[in-house]
Every structure is written in structure tokens, then in C-alpha cells.
Amino acid sequence: MSEGMPLxxxxxxxxxxxxxxxxxxxxVYKKAVDDVSFDVPRGHTLALVGESGSGKSTIxxxxxxxxxxxxxxxxxxGRPFADRRGRERLALRREMQVVFQDPYASLNARMDVRETxxxxxxxxxxxxxxxxxxxxxxxxxxxxxxxxxALNRYPHEFSGGQRQRIAIARAxxxxxxxxxxxxxxxxLDVSVQSQVLNLLRxxxxxxxxxxxxxxxxxxxxxxxxxxxxxxxxxKIVERGTVxxxxxxxxxxxxRRLLSAxxxxxxxxxxLLAQSRT
Amino acid sequence: xxxxxxxxMDLCTYFHTPYGVARAVDGVSFTVNPGETVGIVGESGxxxxxxxxxxxxxxxxxxxxIAGGRILFEGSDLLDLSWSQMRNLRGKDIAMIxxxxxxxxxxxxxxxxxxxEIMQVHGTAxxxxxxxxxxxxxxHVRIPNAAQIMRQYPHELSGGMRQRVMIAMAxxxxxxxxxxxxxxxxxxxxxQAQILELMRDLQAEMGMAILLITHDLGxxxxxxxxxxxxxxxxxxxxxxxxxxxxxxxxxxxxxxxASLPSRNQRGHDxxxxxxxxxxxxxxxxxxxxxxxxxxxxxxxxxxxxxAIETEPGHIARCHLYDANxxxxxxxxxxxxxxxxxAAVQAGSPVRSVEAPS
Numbered sequence: 001m002s003e004g005m006p007l008x009x010x011x012x013x014x015x016x017x018x019x020x021x022x023x024x025x026x027x028v029y030k031k032a033v034d035d036v037s038f039d040v041p042r043g044h045t046l047a048l049v050g051e052s053g054s055g056k057s058t059i060x061x062x063x064x065x066x067x068x069x070x071x072x073x074x075x076x077x078g079r080p081f082a083d084r085r086g087r088e089r090l091a092l093r094r095e096m097q098v099v100f101q102d103p104y105a106s107l108n109a110r111m112d113v114r115e116t117x118x119x120x121x122x123x124x125x126x127x128x129x130x131x132x133x134x135x136x137x138x139x140x141x142x143x144x145x146x147x148x149x150a151l152n153r154y155p156h157e158f159s160g161g162q163r164q165r166i167a168i169a170r171a172x173x174x175x176x177x178x179x180x181x182x183x184x185x186x187x188l189d190v191s192v193q194s195q196v197l198n199l200l201r202x203x204x205x206x207x208x209x210x211x212x213x214x215x216x217x218x219x220x221x222x223x224x225x226x227x228x229x230x231x232x233x234x235k236i237v238e239r240g241t242v243x244x245x246x247x248x249x250x251x252x253x254x255r256r257l258l259s260a261x262x263x264x265x266x267x268x269x270x271l272l273a274q275s276r277t
Numbered sequence: 278x279x280x281x282x283x284x285x286m287d288l289c290t291y292f293h294t295p296y297g298v299a300r301a302v303d304g305v306s307f308t309v310n311p312g313e314t315v316g317i318v319g320e321s322g323x324x325x326x327x328x329x330x331x332x333x334x335x336x337x338x339x340x341x342x343i344a345g346g347r348i349l350f351e352g353s354d355l356l357d358l359s360w361s362q363m364r365n366l367r368g369k370d371i372a373m374i375x376x377x378x379x380x381x382x383x384x385x386x387x388x389x390x391x392x393x394e395i396m397q398v399h400g401t402a403x404x405x406x407x408x409x410x411x412x413x414x415x416x417h418v419r420i421p422n423a424a425q426i427m428r429q430y431p432h433e434l435s436g437g438m439r440q441r442v443m444i445a446m447a448x449x450x451x452x453x454x455x456x457x458x459x460x461x462x463x464x465x466x467x468x469q470a471q472i473l474e475l476m477r478d479l480q481a482e483m484g485m486a487i488l489l490i491t492h493d494l495g496x497x498x499x500x501x502x503x504x505x506x507x508x509x510x511x512x513x514x515x516x517x518x519x520x521x522x523x524x525x526x527x528x529x530x531x532x533x534x535a536s537l538p539s540r541n542q543r544g545h546d547x548x549x550x551x552x553x554x555x556x557x558x559x560x561x562x563x564x565x566x567x568x569x570x571x572x573x574x575x576x577x578x579x580x581x582x583x584a585i586e587t588e589p590g591h592i593a594r595c596h597l598y599d600a601n602x603x604x605x606x607x608x609x610x611x612x613x614x615x616x617x618x619a620a621v622q623a624g625s626p627v628r629s630v631e632a633p634s
Contacts, residue, residue: 051465159553160321189320189492194536194547201546216466222540223547246540260470262495 005078006039007178007210008063013037013072015058032058034234035072040178045204045211047221049257050231056214060180063212065092076178094124097171101183103163107155113141113166114151120174140169144199161192168199172207182214197224218261222246230254280352282486283309283332283454288346290324290331292557293339299557301327301341303510306584309454309503314480314487316501316518318494322554324510325490329456332488333373334363350454369399372447376459378439382431388415388442389427395449414445418475437468444475451483458490473500494533498522506530509555509565512584516591526593528570564596576602 013036016029033055040046048056061067063074065081074081076092084092100106107116117137118130127133138148144165155163164184171179181200185193201224203209213225221228221242228245230238230253238251249255290302302324309315317325330336332348334355348355350371355363367373375381383391392411396402402410408427415423418441431439440460447455457476461469473496480487489500497504497518504521506514506529514527525531535548552569561567567577576596585598596602 051467161553190494190533191320191536191550194538195549197538198546198549219540220538223538223542242540242543256467260467262470262473262493262499 007042007077008040008212009037009073009075010039010059010063011037011073011075013059013062013074014070015055015062015067016070031234033062033069036231036234036236038229038236038239040210040212042177042210043204043208044226045213045224047213047215047225047228048231049216049218049221049228051216051257053233054231055234056231057182060098060182060212060214064096064098064180065089094120094174095176096178096180097174097176098180098182099164099167099171099184102187103160103167104155104187106167107163107170109155112152112154113137116155116166116170117141117151117173120170124174126174137169137173140173143172143203144169145195159192160188161195164188164192164196165199168196168203172203176209178210178212180212180214183216184213185220186215186217193220200224218246218258230257281308281349282311282313282351283488284347284349285328285332286347286349288328288331288348289344290327290336290341291344292341294558296556297558300510300560301557302331303560304346305507305510305512306346307503307505307512307515309486309488311453312480312484312486313503314489314501315503315505316489316491316497317505317507318491318497319507320492320554322557323507324557325507326458328507329373329458329488329490332456333367333371335367365399368395368447368452369401369450370452371454371456372450372452373456373458374440374443374447374460376462378436378443378463379431381443382439384431387428387430388434392427392442392446392449395446399450401450410449411445414449415442417448417479418442418445419471420445436464437472440464440472441475444472444479448479448483448485452485454486454488455480456488456490459492460489461496462491462493469496476500494537506533509560510557511565511594512592513566513594514592515584520588520591524591526587526591526598527566527595528572528597529566532569532571564594572597574604574606576604 013033015033016031019028019030021028036059038046048059050056058067062069076095081092114134114137117140118133121127121133121136127136134151137151141148141150146162146165155166158166184200185196188196197220200211204211213221215221225242227241228239229236230245230251232253238245238249238254245254246258249258286306288302288305289300292299292301305324305328307315317328319325327336331343332355334343336343343356358366389408389411392414393407396407396410412423412427415426420426420438420441426434434442460476461472464472476487477500489497491497501518504516504518505512506527508529514521514525514530521530525534532548532550536550538547550569555561555565555568563579564570564577564582567573570577580596580602582594582596583599584592584594587593587598596605
């Protein structure tokens with residue numbers, strides 16, 4: 001693998017869902033993702049922004065190999081998904097991890113934290129024995145600022161922010177390269193959000209992680225992302241660096257999205273004022 | 278301004294729990310003037326929603342009860358009203374909208390049926406007239422095809438449409454006060470912007486006051502003229518919104534502003550508030566923010582801070598501004614921009630807290 005090559009490339013990705021239509025009527029398709037292409041360089045953060053239904057989460061699911069694309073190619077580390085079979089395909093599950101929005105729904109309530117963190121290691125053969133896996137789990141907890149006593153506890157004993165840290169620790173447990181962050185802070189309070197964002201930034205620095213950030217929160221995008229793709233109705237309508245998107249949005253939709261967000265950022269306030277006049 | 282529309286004085290709402298009494302709302306006071314928008318901000322569990330429910334006396338019983346205080350609405354205390362008098366008031370003089378419209382609309386009746394019901398119950402309109410008013414109201418909240426929506430069920434509508442129906446219902450009897458609890462949290466950003474704009478326009482037109490409860494500092498900045506910041510069941514700061522955003526004074530408010538992510542903070546760690554919110558059954562004995570405060574010193578753990586008027590109309594509950602606290606450290610003065618109160622206690626985590634730029 002060469003240094004200049006992006007870790008992940010997406011080419012002409014499409015996902016159409018067949019809609020229910022009356023018998024004998026021609027089939028109607030919902031174009032959830034419609035001809036989307038982008039690259040994510042190693043160690044970078046790409047943000048997909050857009051409203052619900054714009055297809056950003058669907059892309060996330062396809063990248064995680066949890067949803068079969070209708071057509072198009074996903075190339076991870078130089079090898080298209082389609083060319084990977086058997087063990088090689090399974091290895092993707094280790095390389096690519098995900099953190100979901102709702103830490104109340106994404107953790108298994110019947111597993112204690114030890115099980116949650118070691119399950120993935122067991123599947124992917126990380127750690128020689130249970131003791132070693134447990135040591136790794138404790139180390140992961142330390143990384144996300146939780147104590148080793150958390151190992152014996154269950155998700156319901158933790159606050160929302162702590163649960164999201166456990167979800168992040170679980171993602172890290174199989175030593176991934178690439179993490180899909182699907183609205184990881186939208187369910188959290190402001191003061192907890194800042195803790196989780198700091199953690200994500202630090203982990204990216206320490207482990208050279210590559211992030212795909214799916215969100216509608218443009219303040220978070222401005223803080224964390226390197227590049228931004230703005231999505232509307234399954235298509236990428238605009239892309240650029242954070243500064244390009246925020247300072248010189250070209251598309252009307254991007255401007256509308258920017259102006260819709262009540263924000264304290266003075267630059268945004270200015271934009272807001274402009275859009276009213 | 279003549280008489281305030283709503284005056285909440287020293288309100289206490291407690292809950293019996295297996296772990297003791299949870300003082301969810303503990304001595305909250307604020308005022309809403311006619312036609313004004315007041316925002317209550319705070320994080321989960323600070324008591325902001327319970328404050329709203331207490332005003333309408335919808336606190337879940339028997340676990341919860343109003344333990345003290347007064348709620349003056351147009352000069353008379355709502356806590357003295359009988360159950361049926363209170364029932365006549367809800368949805369008429371004071372209306373409320375909630376975060377998730379699907380759970381507050383009745384799934385088995387049409388929108389029209391529910392719209393008409395609220396007018397019939399309060400005797401403001403009947404039959405054909407109620408129907409006509411309902412269609413008008415739906416038009417008013419910018420629902421296209423109002424007549425058709427009247428025949429539909431809540432599940433057939435989108436989240437934004439449902440919230441519009443809720444607003445239309447709330448406005449049906451021309452309330453003097455609208456309580457909105459996280460009205461846009463469940464909605465998309467562009468829909469949120471539309472709903473907020475709609476609320477502002479309707480307010481200008483109908484002259485009602487709005488009590489807006491939210492965790493989103495951006496929404497409050499946009500909507501409210503007066504902001505009440507709550508933490509751990511208490512009001513920690515209360516100021517006109519322009520003043521608050523320019524010059525936040527309570528360490529908690531400052532911490533909140535500083536922890537907001539934005540493009541200006543790129544490449545830097547965000548400010549974090551150390552520790553977690555304490556349990557409502559076990560508030561810290563003196564200042565409730567003391568264990569997490571970067572400015573704390575000896576008295577903070579011993580004496581409950583008073584609400585101090587630091588400048589006209591600006592109230593902060595913090596010893597930093599209390600001249601009567603004997604052992605105030607040197608340099609702890611009014612924290613205007615530039616002259617930060619210094620945290621001089623040895624061993625306390627000293628952090629610079631910046632006001633939002």
C-alpha cells in the first residue's frame with residue numbers, strides 16, 4: 001500500500017430500495033444513495049452532512065459491509081469489497097468499526113462491560129487467553145477515562161456519556177483503522193459532548209485512525225472534520241474543506257443548511273443575518 | 278411593564294425515591310412578562326422540565342409533589358386553585374407543547390377530532406364553528422391542505438407537520454403563555470429553523486409569552502430575550518440574553534459556553550467540565566457546582582451561595598460576586614471580559630474559562 005493512496009475510496013455507489021406498489025404496477029425505487037463517489041485519505045476525517053433521509057447513514061452501512069450496494073464500488077486499502085471473499089471479507093469487520101448515535105440502544109443490556117469489550121477480540125482472535133483479553137479491556141477503559149471496576153458493571157449503570165465511551169472502547173477493541181461515527185454526540189449533553197469530542201480527537205492522534213463522520217451538527221463538523229460532503233436526496237451536492245464549505249458555500253442547499261443552525265459562532269451569526277436580508 | 282404574567286417564586290418540587298427525597302426543583306424563581314420569551318437552559322436532570330410541569334401541576338404523582346413556593350399567574354397563585362379550576366386553565370390560558378409530538382397526540386383520533394375537542398372542552402367553539410377555526414389554525418401554522426390534514430391520523434404526518442399540529446392545538450384557545458419543552462429537538466435542522474420562525478411570527482401576531490425549555494444554547498440565543506440557566510435544581514444565572522452571551526458570570530455558564538465545539542476551536546481540546554452532575558437525592562451541601570468548579574475555594578463547600586445581582590437585571594448564584602463572603606480570595610471580583618476572577622485556591626484545578634468569542 002502506497003502512502004498517497006486513500007484508505008477508502010467509494011466509486012459511483014448506489015443504493016436503491018424497491019418501494020411497495022400495487023400489484024401489476026411498475027416497480028418504483030427510492031434512490032437512497034445515488035451515484036456517490038469520494039475518497040478518505042489515511043488519518044483524515046471526512047464528514048457527511050445532510051438532513052434525515054439524505055442517505056448519509058445508508059452510506060455508512062454500506063461501508064461497514066452491512067448493506068449490499070445496488071451498484072458501485074467500495075475500495076478499502078487498495079482492494080475492492082467485491083474481490084474479498086471468506087476470511088478476507090471477515091477481516092473488514094475488524095478493520096472497520098462503528099459508533100452509533102444512541103448509546104442506550106447500541107450496547108447489549110445483558111452483557112457486562114467485560115463481555116462487551118472482549119467479544120470482538122474473541123471473534124477476531126485477539127489476545128491469547130481470557131486473562132490477556134481482560135487486561136486489554138481494562139487498558140481500553142483507561143483510554144476512554146473509565147476505571148477498571150467498570151468491567152463488572154452493566155450498561156444501565158452508566159450515564160449516557162459513559163456509555164458512549166464504552167461504545168468507543170468496544171470499537172477500538174479490535175484495533176480498527178477506520179471508524180464510522182454515526183451522530184456520536186447528538187444524544188449527549190453539551191458538557192459531555194465536549195469530553196467525547198476531545199477523546200475522539202486524541203484517539204485519532206494516538207492511533208492514526210481514519211473517521212467517517214455522519215452528522216447534521218455543523219458546529220461539530222467545523223471542529224473535527226478535514227473535508228465535508230454535503231448530501232441532499234442521495235447525492236453529494238457540494239464538497240470541500242471545512243473552510244471552503246463554511247466560508248464560500250456554492251450551493252443554495254448548503255447555504256440553507258448553514259443558515260438553519262442556531263449557533264453562537266459569530267461567522268454563522270453573520271451568515272444568518274445575511275440570509276434574512 | 279405593569280404586572281408580570283408569570284412569577285415563579287421559590288418553587289420546590291420533590292420526589293420520593295428509594296434512595297431518599299430527590300430535590301428536582303429546589304428554590305427556583307423567575308419572571309415572565311406578557312409577550313416576552315424566556316428561555317430555561319440546562320443539561321439533562323437539571324430540573325428544567327420539572328419546573329415547567331410544576332407550573333401546570335402535571336408533576337407525576339404520588340412520587341412527585343410540590344413542596345413549596347408560589348406560582349403567580351396574573352397575580353393569583355396557581356397552587357391555590359382546585360383540580361378542576363386548574364384543568365380549565367390548562368390548554369386555555371397556559372398551553373404546552375412537548376418534544377415528541379407523536380406521544381402527545383392521540384394516535385386513534387384524527388387531527389381534526391383532536392383540534393375540535395380542545396375548543397369544545399373549553400367552550401370556545403362548537404360544531405361547525407370549531408371545524409372552521411381548526412382549519413384556519415392549521416392554515417395559520419402553514420400546513421398545506423389543511424382540510425385534508427384534518428381527516429388524517431397523526432402517524433400519517435411527518436415530524437415537522439405533527440409539531441405544527443401541536444402548535445395549532447396549543448394556540449386554539451389563544452393562550453397567554455405557551456410553554457414549549459424542547460419543541461424542536463426531535464426535528465431536522467431545516468425543519469427546526471422553520472418551526473422556530475413560525476413560533477416567533479405567531480408570538481408577534483398573537484402577543485403571547487413563551488417559556489422555552491431547551492438544552493440548546495444556540496436556540497435560546499436566537500429566540501429568548503431573557504435566559505434562566507439551571508443547574509442541579511437551582512437557577513444559577515438569570516440575565517437578558519444579550520447580556521448573558523456577552524458576559525456570562527456563573528462558572529457553570531462559562532464552562533458550558535467554552536465547551537461548545539466550533540470552527541474557531543479546531544486543533545485545540547475543548548473545555549470540559551470535570552466530573553458529573555450530582556444526584557438529585559444527594560446534592561452537595563453548599564454550592565452545588567462546587568465539586569466541578571474551577572474557581573472554588575473554602576467557603577464554596579460550606580456556605581450556600583446567594584443569588585446576587587451583579588449588574589442591573591443580571592443574577593448569578595456564586596460567591597465570586599458576594600461581597601459578604603469574608604474569605605473571598607484576592608482578585609475575585611466581577612468577572613467581566615478580560616478581568617477573569619482568579620482561582621487562587623492551591624490544589625484546585627485552575628483552567629482558563631473563556632467567554633465565547
